[in-house]
Each structure stands twice: as structure tokens, then as C-alpha cells.
Amino acid sequence: xxxxxxxxxxxxxxxxxxxxxxxxxxxxxxxxxxxxxxxxxxxxxxxxxxxxxxxxxxxxxxxxxxxxxxxxxxxxxxxxxxxxxxxxxxxxxxxxxxxxxxxxxxxxxxxxxxxxxxxxxxxxxxxxxxxxxxxxxxxxxxxxxxxxxxxxxxxxxxxxx
Amino acid sequence: xxxxxxxxxxxxxxxxxxxxxxxxxxxxxxxxxxxxxxxxxxxxxxxxxxxxxxxxxxxxxxxxxxxxxxxxxxxxxxxxxxxxxxxxxxxxxxxxxxxxxxxxxxxxxxxxxxxxxxxxxxxxxxxxxxxxxxxxxxxxxxxxxxxxxxxxxxxxxxxxxxxxxxxxxxxxxxxxxxxxxxxxxxxxxxxxxxxxxxxxxxxxxxxxxxxxxxxxxxxxxxxxxxx
Numbered sequence: 246x247x248x249x250x251x252x253x254x255x256x257x258x259x260x261x262x263x264x265x266x267x268x269x270x271x272x273x274x275x276x277x278x279x280x281x282x283x284x285x286x287x288x289x290x291x292x293x294x295x296x297x298x299x300x301x302x303x304x305x306x307x308x309x310x311x312x313x314x315x316x317x318x319x320x321x322x323x324x325x326x327x328x329x330x331x332x333x334x335x336x337x338x339x340x341x342x343x344x345x346x347x348x349x350x351x352x353x354x355x356x357x358x359x360x361x362x363x364x365x366x367x368x369x370x371x372x373x374x375x376x377x378x379x380x381x382x383x384x385x386x387x388x389x390x391x392x393x394x395x396x397x398x399x400x401x402x403x404x405x406x
Numbered sequence: 407x408x409x410x411x412x413x414x415x416x417x418x419x420x421x422x423x424x425x426x427x428x429x430x431x432x433x434x435x436x437x438x439x440x441x442x443x444x445x446x447x448x449x450x451x452x453x454x455x456x457x458x459x460x461x462x463x464x465x466x467x468x469x470x471x472x473x474x475x476x477x478x479x480x481x482x483x484x485x486x487x488x489x490x491x492x493x494x495x496x497x498x499x500x501x502x503x504x505x506x507x508x509x510x511x512x513x514x515x516x517x518x519x520x521x522x523x524x525x526x527x528x529x530x531x532x533x534x535x536x537x538x539x540x541x542x543x544x545x546x547x548x549x550x551x552x553x554x555x556x557x558x559x560x561x562x563x564x565x566x567x568x569x570x571x572x573x574x575x576x577x578x579x580x581x582x583x584x585x586x587x588x589x590x591x592x593x594x595x596x597x598x599x600x601x602x603x604x605x606x607x608x609x610x611x612x613x614x615x616x617x618x619x620x621x622x623x624x625x626x627x628x629x630x631x632x633x
Binding site: 391 | 437438502505515545548552553554558561562564570619621622624626632
């Protein structure tokens with residue numbers, strides 16, 4: 246279930262900019278192909294490869310602010326998918342510092358908090374994601390997961406006779 | 407708001423167009439009044455449209471009180487109790503008599519089982535009984551109260567709810583003829599009915615303590631945050 250959530254949270258995080266480009270100039274920010282490749286690798290479950298490619302794209306080139314925010318969100322998702330929420334959360338923090346209206350970053354961080362059992366924090370971030378995109382399947386799915394862990398059911402019975 | 411069996415009965419009833427005949431004497435439970443709690447009464451509907459209610463008084467003597475005349479309109483029985491200000495209504499398409507009562511600011515329910523009485527509006531039943539159990543007004547004693555399971559989908563959706571099921575209890579203690587009188591969400595139908603049908607009451611001797619008795623059970627589904 247976690248992977249299906251993260252696939253949705255990684256998809257289209259990055260704009261496809263470099264595909265089909267024929268210009269041979271060296272272009273600042275042309276590392277987007279690494280970021281795109283990293284995004285793809287994470288989506289198909291190759292988390293380590295995806296992390297490596299994304300970090301290459303971030304460190305060797307100078308992607309735009311939007312691409313950097315998306316890349317950090319993807320790194321957050323990948324580390325969370327690997328079961329390492331403590332590494333994931335700072336990446337989501339950095340993504341949201343760059344772009345505070347990225348619902349996927351909020352959702353990724355919510356999932357990371359969920360893995361840590363920090364349901365209050367997870368709910369807070371999920372509410373932020375839902376405010377930006379209330380109909381996102383991943384938001385609804387994660388809401389159900391948090392509720393399942395964070396709500397205690399009880400049934401009160403009363404006879405009338 | 408019917409069980410499958412009751413739904414089939416409803417379809418059959420619709421097809422045959424035979425509503426319930428209220429004339430007669432009924433052993434009933436009234437519920438939902440916050441100050442009075444649950445009340446066990448006898449209701450009598452006479453052919454001349456007069457309505458009477460009987461409660462056991464403290465000294466054990468029966469006390470029949472006249473209510474408003476009963477009337478039927480559009481398959482709905484209605485009558486009123488001027489003393490309590492309650493307006494009663496019942497859908498006669500059900501398999502037994504029961505429905506809701508209202509005042510200006512209260513809402514409750516009532517559920518009945520038929521009482522065999524060949525003479526008049528139940529006077530013999532109350533007059534003959536010095537023991538409350540003999541009049542069928544003794545409380546039912548639960549022997550098994552099964553707890554319904556909270557549906558996992560409801561937990562995921564953070565959905566709370568309330569269900570009221572009314573039914574009849576046989577002298578053997580078995581529950582039968584369940585009917586939903588309140589169902590806040592369909593997701594709670596199956597677990598509530600399953601729990602009720604797994605429940606039973608302590609049996610009694612019908613020769614001394616009367617026949618089947620009506621009762622209702624509320625299931626209130628609640629979720630509490632653990633964080």
C-alpha cells in the first residue's frame with residue numbers, strides 16, 4: 246500500500262523539460278534529465294537508484310527553484326518508501342521551504358510522520374495537503390490509514406424495554 | 407430501513423396491499439424520553455377508534471387512561487397523548503406495530519407486540535396480575551448481549567453512527583422480527599443486525615408471564631482519538 250501511495254506522490258513531480266531538445270548549448274539547469282530519471286526510478290520502486298539520480302541532478306546542475314522543490318519532495322518520498330522517515334522528513338521540509346503550495350510534499354511528509362507513529366503531525370500535514378488538493382486519491386488513502394491507527398472504536402449498547 | 411427478510415415481507419405486503427390492523431391490545435415499550443426513560447405500557451385500539459394506554463401503578467393496580475382517537479391516513483396510524491403532549495405515529499406497512507412519538511422538542515420511539523386478549527381492551531390482563539411478570543410487564547433480562555464489530559471502513563472514514571433496532575422476544579429468549587427504526591449509515595446495518603441476532607434473553611414461562619414481548623436496542627458507534 247505504501248508504494249502505491251508513493252507512486253502517486255512522485256508522479257509528475259517534475260516537469261518534462263529536456264526531452265526532445267536539439268540545441269547543443271550547455272544550459273544551466275539541463276540536469277533536469279537526471280531529476281526526471283530519478284523521478285521515474287522512484288516511481289518504479291528503484292529507490293536507491295532514484296535517490297542517486299536525483300541527488301546528481303541537484304548537486305551537479307542548477308535546477309530551477311520549482312525543480313528543486315519537486316526533487317526534494319521526491320527524495321522525501323523515496324526515503325519514506327524505504328522505511329526511513331527520519332531521513333525523509335528534512336527533505337520534505339526543504340521542499341516546502343522552497344514551495345509551500347506543493348500538496349505532494351505535505352502528503353509525503355504526512356506519510357513519513359505516519360511511519361513514525363506521529364499521528365497528530367501526520368494529520369496536520371495531511372490537512373494541508375487536502376486543503377490544496379482535497380480529491381487526491383493518495384490523500385484519501387492516507388487519511389484512512391491514519392484513522393485506522395489513530396482512532397479507537399467503541400460501541401455503546403442500550404436496551405429499551 | 408428493513409432487513410432482507412423484512413424487505414421481502416415488505417415487498418410481499420406491498421404486493422398484497424394488506425396493512426397492519428392496529429385494532430386490539432398491544433404490549434409496548436416507549437423509549438427516548440430523557441426524564442421518564444423506557445416505559446412498558448399496554449396500548450389498546452378499539453374498533454370505535456378510541457385509544458387507551460395502561461401503565462402499572464405503584465400499588466399494582468392497572469390504570470387505563472384514554473388518549474385521543476386513533477386514525478389512519480395514507481397507511482400511517484396516529485394518535486396523541488394530551489397529558490404528555492406526545493404525538494404518536496406508526497407505519498402500518500411494518501410487520502408489527504411501532505413507530506415514533508414527538509413532542510415540541512423531543513423525539514422517541516415505540517415498539518409493540520400483540521397481546522392475546524379475547525375480552526375487551528386488555529382489562530383482564532392487568533386485573534388478573536398481581537405479579538408484574540404475569541402481565542408481561544416485567545423487564546427482559548439479557549442473557550447474551552453480543553457486541554457488534556466496528557466496520558473497518560467506518561474507522562478509515564472516521565464515521566460514527568447510531569442504530570436503533572426493534573424486535574420481539576419469544577418466551578424462549580430468542581430474538582425475532584428485527585426491524586431498523588433508525589440507521590444513520592448503511593455501513594452499520596450488517597454488524598448491528600448480526601450482533602442483535604446473536605443476542606438472547608433469559609427465558610420465561612409463557613403460561614404465567616405472558617407471551618412474546620417487544621423491545622428495542624440502540625447501538626451507538628463512537629470513535630475516540632488516541633493521539
